[in-house]
Amino acid sequence: MIEKAQMKTKRIGVLFGGLSAEREISLKTGQAVLKALGILGYAAHGIDVGLDLPRQLKEAQTEVAFVALHGRFGEDGRVQGLLEMLQIPYTGSGVLASSMTIDKVATKQMLLYHELPTPGFEVLKTKQQANKLINQSRYFPLVVKPAREGSTIGISIVQSVEALRHGIDTAAALDAMVLVEEFIDGLELTVSVLNGEALPIIQIVPKSGFYDYHAKYTLGQTEYLLPAPIDAGVYSRMQQAAVVACEVLGCRGAARVDFMLREKEFYCLEVNSIPGMTETSLLPKAAEAAGLDFEELIEMILLDADLDK
Numbered sequence: 337m338i339e340k341a342q343m344k345t346k347r348i349g350v351l352f353g354g355l356s357a358e359r360e361i362s363l364k365t366g367q368a369v370l371k372a373l374g375i376l377g378y379a380a381h382g383i384d385v386g387l388d389l390p391r392q393l394k395e396a397q398t399e400v401a402f403v404a405l406h407g408r409f410g411e412d413g414r415v416q417g418l419l420e421m422l423q424i425p426y427t428g429s430g431v432l433a434s435s436m437t438i439d440k441v442a443t444k445q446m447l448l449y450h451e452l453p454t455p456g457f458e459v460l461k462t463k464q465q466a467n468k469l470i471n472q473s474r475y476f477p478l479v480v481k482p483a484r485e486g487s488t489i490g491i492s493i494v495q496s497v498e499a500l501r502h503g504i505d506t507a508a509a510l511d512a513m514v515l516v517e518e519f520i521d522g523l524e525l526t527v528s529v530l531n532g533e534a535l536p537i538i539q540i541v542p543k544s545g546f547y548d549y550h551a552k553y554t555l556g557q558t559e560y561l562l563p564a565p566i567d568a569g570v571y572s573r574m575q576q577a578a579v580v581a582c583e584v585l586g587c588r589g590a591a592r593v594d595f596m597l598r599e600k601e602f603y604c605l606e607v608n609s610i611p612g613m614t615e616t617s618l619l620p621k622a623a624e625a626a627g628l629d630f631e632e633l634i635e636m637i638l639l640d641a642d643l644d645k
């Protein structure tokens with residue numbers, strides 16, 4: 337790890353944009369990070385990530401990378417692998433934790449192995465598996481998602497066999513692996529974890545009833561309750577579960593664990609290894625409630641930059 341005084345002498349590249357469906361969000365996260373690093377007095381430059389990333393890193397003489405990418409080719413271990421190869425210390429999770437958490441199926445299997453609750457599910461990799469499930473499904477609603485997307489892209493909540501078929505097609509167009517989950521009718525909550533510690537829990541109340549792309553990124557479309565007004569025992573168990581989830585998956589820096597809560601039972605949906613840092617993002621809100629302003633948060637993430645994690 338690099339000490340603060342030394343970090344001030346480094347050329348820090350903020351990696352944003354990228355090639356995934358979440359490019360637009362990453363552009364905003366990247367700008368916010370770049371601005372914060374400037375305020376903090378670091379020598380930061382922005383890199384819009386494309387296929388020429390190695391050349392860009394070389395030309396900018398990047399010495400430390402702040403990874404502000406979301407989704408595939410950025411949050412999934414690929415960029416992290418490249419940075420390892422180039423021996424450029426980088427923020428956040430390493431190669432394995434990134435590729436595990438981008439994959440909702442691998443994440444759920446890991447959670448189950450450690451006895452952390454997650455909604456019941458089926459994995460579809462072939463047309464045959466899809467047809468079999470469609471023919472057998474009797475209980476609705478179900479949730480259909482591509483295994484490796486984010487920002488609610490390609491997700492459907494389906495109420496019928498016909499809608500299930502359509503939902504599978506939609507998800508399969510984005511990913512060869514489709515996840516079909518039990519629908520949890522309950523409250524939606526998210527626990528941010530920073531350097532191994534849980535921040536205050538946020539309850540998410542989308543005005544439309546579904547926390548989709550629009551609700552996530554449009555100001556005023558979602559209400560956030562912070563700290564979440566839930567049972568105190570459930571609150572602390574959920575924080576603990578989030579910390580354990582991040583630990584067993586090997587996450588570093590800042591991560592965010594999404595949950596559904598039905599009565600007193602909570603279920604982990606997924607772990608985000610590079611949570612959004614936009615104006616409407618959840619992790620900065622949770623950090624603020626814990627007494628950390630945006631710049632302090634960014635500095636904590638930066639100072640944890642490392643290799644071989």
Ligand SMILES: Nc1ncnc2c1ncn2[C@@H]1O[C@H](COP(=O)(O)OP(=O)(O)O)[C@@H](O)[C@H]1O
Pocket residue numbers: 455479481485486487488489491517518519520521524546547548594596605606
């Ligand atoms: N099993 C489920 N039961 C109820 N709602 C769900 C379920 N899975 C997902 N959702 C809804 O869809 C949203 C996105 O799902 P999530 O698994 O967090 O994927 P991502 O955020 O990567 O798109 C959640 O925030 C929640 O509103």
Ligand SMILES: [Mg+2]
Pocket residue numbers: 487594605606
């Ligand atoms: Mg989510």
